[in-house]
Amino acid sequence: xxxxxxxxxxxxxxxxxxxxxxxxxxxxxxxxxxxxxxxxxxxxxxxxxxxxxxxxxxxxxxxxxxxxxxxxxxxxxxxxxxxxxxxxxxxxxxxxxxxxxxxxxxxxxxxxxxxxxxxxxxxxxxxxxxxxxxxxxxxxxxxxxxxxxxxxxxxxxxxxxxxxxxxxxxxxxxxxxxxxxxxxxxxxxxxxxxxxxxxxxxxxxxxxxxxxxxxxxxxxxxxxxxxxxxxxxxxxxxxxxxxxxxxxxxxxxxxxxxxxxxxxxxxxxxxxxxxxxxxxxxxxxxxxxxxxxxxxxxxxxxxxxxxxxxxxxxxx
Amino acid sequence: xxxxxxxxxxxxxxxxxxxxxxxxxxxxxxxxxxxxxxxxxxxxxxxxxxxxxxxxxxxxxxxxxxxxxxxxxxxxxxxxxxxxxxxxxxxxxxxxxxxxxxxxxxxxxxxxxxxxxxxxxxxxxxxxxxxxxxxxxxxxxxxxxxxxxxxxxxxxxxxxxxxxxxxxxxxxxxxxxxxxxxxxxxxxxxxxxxxxxxxxxxxxxxxxxxxxxxxxxxxxxxxxxxxxxxxxxxxxxxxxxxxxxxxxxxxxxxxxxxxxxxxxxxxxxxxxxxxxxxxxxxxxxxxxxxxxxxxxxxxxxxxxxxxxxxxxxxxx
Numbered sequence: 001x002x003x004x005x006x007x008x009x010x011x012x013x014x015x016x017x018x019x020x021x022x023x024x025x026x027x028x029x030x031x032x033x034x035x036x037x038x039x040x041x042x043x044x045x046x047x048x049x050x051x052x053x054x055x056x057x058x059x060x061x062x063x064x065x066x067x068x069x070x071x072x073x074x075x076x077x078x079x080x081x082x083x084x085x086x087x088x089x090x091x092x093x094x095x096x097x098x099x100x101x102x103x104x105x106x107x108x109x110x111x112x113x114x115x116x117x118x119x120x121x122x123x124x125x126x127x128x129x130x131x132x133x134x135x136x137x138x139x140x141x142x143x144x145x146x147x148x149x150x151x152x153x154x155x156x157x158x159x160x161x162x163x164x165x166x167x168x169x170x171x172x173x174x175x176x177x178x179x180x181x182x183x184x185x186x187x188x189x190x191x192x193x194x195x196x197x198x199x200x201x202x203x204x205x206x207x208x209x210x211x212x213x214x215x216x217x218x219x220x221x222x223x224x225x226x227x228x229x230x231x232x233x234x235x236x237x238x239x240x241x242x243x244x245x246x247x248x249x250x251x252x253x254x255x256x257x258x259x260x261x262x263x264x265x266x267x268x269x270x271x272x273x274x275x276x277x278x279x280x281x282x283x284x285x286x287x288x289x290x291x292x293x294x295x296x297x298x299x300x301x302x303x304x305x306x307x308x309x310x311x312x313x314x315x316x
Numbered sequence: 317x318x319x320x321x322x323x324x325x326x327x328x329x330x331x332x333x334x335x336x337x338x339x340x341x342x343x344x345x346x347x348x349x350x351x352x353x354x355x356x357x358x359x360x361x362x363x364x365x366x367x368x369x370x371x372x373x374x375x376x377x378x379x380x381x382x383x384x385x386x387x388x389x390x391x392x393x394x395x396x397x398x399x400x401x402x403x404x405x406x407x408x409x410x411x412x413x414x415x416x417x418x419x420x421x422x423x424x425x426x427x428x429x430x431x432x433x434x435x436x437x438x439x440x441x442x443x444x445x446x447x448x449x450x451x452x453x454x455x456x457x458x459x460x461x462x463x464x465x466x467x468x469x470x471x472x473x474x475x476x477x478x479x480x481x482x483x484x485x486x487x488x489x490x491x492x493x494x495x496x497x498x499x500x501x502x503x504x505x506x507x508x509x510x511x512x513x514x515x516x517x518x519x520x521x522x523x524x525x526x527x528x529x530x531x532x533x534x535x536x537x538x539x540x541x542x543x544x545x546x547x548x549x550x551x552x553x554x555x556x557x558x559x560x561x562x563x564x565x566x567x568x569x570x571x572x573x574x575x576x577x578x579x580x581x582x583x584x585x586x587x588x589x590x591x592x593x594x595x596x597x598x599x600x601x602x603x604x605x606x607x608x609x610x611x612x613x614x615x616x617x618x619x620x621x622x623x624x625x626x627x628x629x630x631x632x
Contacts, residue, residue: 119435122472132474134467135511146503150511151450154470156438158448187462195451195466 003276003312006042016041017053020061029068031302038077039309043084043273050081072261072303079269080310088113088121089128091266092153096136101145101227104234105266106137110152111238112245115159122153144185144228151194152235158197165203171196172207179219184229193232198239205240246271247282250291259298264307272310280311319592319628322358329368332357336365336380337373345384347618354397355625359589363399388577388619395585396626404429404437405444407582408469412452417461417543420550421582422453426468427554428561431475438469460501460544467510468551474513481519487512488523495535500545509551518556562587563598566607575614580623588626596627 023030053061095105237245253260339346369377411421553561569579
């Protein structure tokens with residue numbers, strides 16, 4: 001499902017470090033060389049490069065990149081170079097600091113990662129920010145948004161496939177009752193979405209459709225401008241159909257008047273090694289244009305090259 | 317701080333297994349032999365014994381103990397024999413199933429364990445019960461109790477010693493304002509107690525005392541019969557003064573008309589390897605009688621022997 005292309009023969013770590021160091025030296029920076037190395041190494045390989053680079057040159061690779069690069073290209077290289085859990089911690093921290101009710105990044109991190117990956121992100125958050133993720137989320141959010149986001153980022157869902165069908169039926173009814181009453185912030189609705197396993201929620205939402213005819217997200221669209229409802233829909237999508245969620249983030253980022261590079265960078269950097277192949281398929285199906293073409297049209301230069309490298313352009 | 321006494325020369329695991337198997341064989345059970353082995357092995361050693369026992373005799377040691385033993389003695393041996401994280405998962409599961417508003421066990425597990433230990437308990441919960449701890453807590457509790465317990469059991473607090481004194485001052489004021497308004501269930505009060513690190517909460521409560529004169533728990537005693545207030549006080553105590561909390565649980569368990577064996581067993585089995593020495597000190601200071609004397613007076617037989625063994629009676 002990954003679109004990352006790692007060469008069959010990966011050079012020794014020391015050589016990668018030397019090449020990167022060369023890319024930074026002298027007059028101007030060799031961006032192409034940076035892309036050709038970092039854009040073709042997996043998380044573990046990048047981690048080894050970062051460690052070896054620090055040992056060899058006495059400087060954190062990220063610091064060096066930060067000094068040499070700029071703008072969108074800098075951002076994607078830095079975000080990509082981070083270890084996935086550290087990257088999630090970093091993105092989540094940014095999201096808490098500039099949190100607005102339309103910001104869905106916390107939901108994205110809490111719900112599209114596996115329960116174990118979310119724990120690792122919380123651990124990385126401790127290490128990097130000397131506090132806990134939930135502490136910052138609770139501090140920077142209020143009201144219904146806090147009520148939903150706090151248990152989402154604190155969750156450690158059961159990740160087995162076991163499903164209790166009886167429970168699915170009864171909880172589908174609870175969800176439907178509450179949505180019909182427009183009690184979107186009620187304890188039970190939030191409890192079900194924030195604590196049940198993904199498999200169990202999937203079963204519950206299937207029951208919902210069977211018993212009441214609609215997809216739950218259709219019923220959660222009573223007021224399309226309500227941002228809390230939008231967050232609930234994002235929660236459902238991230239839990240059950242992450243590829244559809246990410247396709248839509250990409251679509252909105254690209255179709256905007258002026259590309260939303262922040263969203264584009266985030267989705268490509270966080271999903272390239274996970275499920276970008278599926279997201280690309282979903283994108284082409286929904287937009288009748290391949291993702292790489294859309295990216296070519298909307299971006300340029302080294303930023304464009306790095307995006308295309310990560311989504312595996314020209315590799316299939 | 318542990319009161320567990322492990323002999324300088326621990327017999328090989330195979331020998332421990334053989335002796336335990338012998339203790340179960342023939343006419344009657346040799347309880348003394350069980351105590352002399354399991355009561356003198358640490359968590360890792362007990363784990364090895366359990367594994368080796370299953371491999372050698374094709375039966376889980378806990379199953380065998382369950383068949384052979386009975387009543388309070390059975391309970392303490394079984395609870396003690398469990399791996400600490402599995403034991404916490406087991407106790408927490410029991411607590412969710414028979415949860416009442418006076419039940420403080422979930423608070424105890426969520427707040428006296430280290431953040432990492434709580435995570436391990438949540439992991440063990442997945443493995444044993446095929447669902448998540450927070451899922452069961454959310455399902456079995458309601459209202460204010462859920463509002464407090466759910467973030468407590470889901471917490472993964474930062475565990476460093478870094479303290480933000482400015483924040484401590486401002487949050488002490490928030491706590492005092494809310495308590496003065498009797499808004500005990502307000503979002504901010506719960507947010508502070510459920511997400512901040514123990515060191516930070518300690519600093520905040522020191523500021524509380526400096527600025528407003530009272531210990532927070534004194535101010536949280538406006539209505540001594542209110543069970544939600546009692547739970548808030550237990551939260552504070554478990555986070556900041558666990559030894560005082562456990563001393564009180566023991567005191568109430570022993571001073572009751574008819575001992576509360578459930579509480580006595582739980583505290584001894586969960587703290588023997590952690591901080592029972594400090595708890596014993598606190599007990600003697602508060603009750604002017606050593607804990608082992610109090611236990612001798614209130615219990616008898618093999619149950620008494622096992623309790624005394626675990627609290628290191630006669631070993632100092």
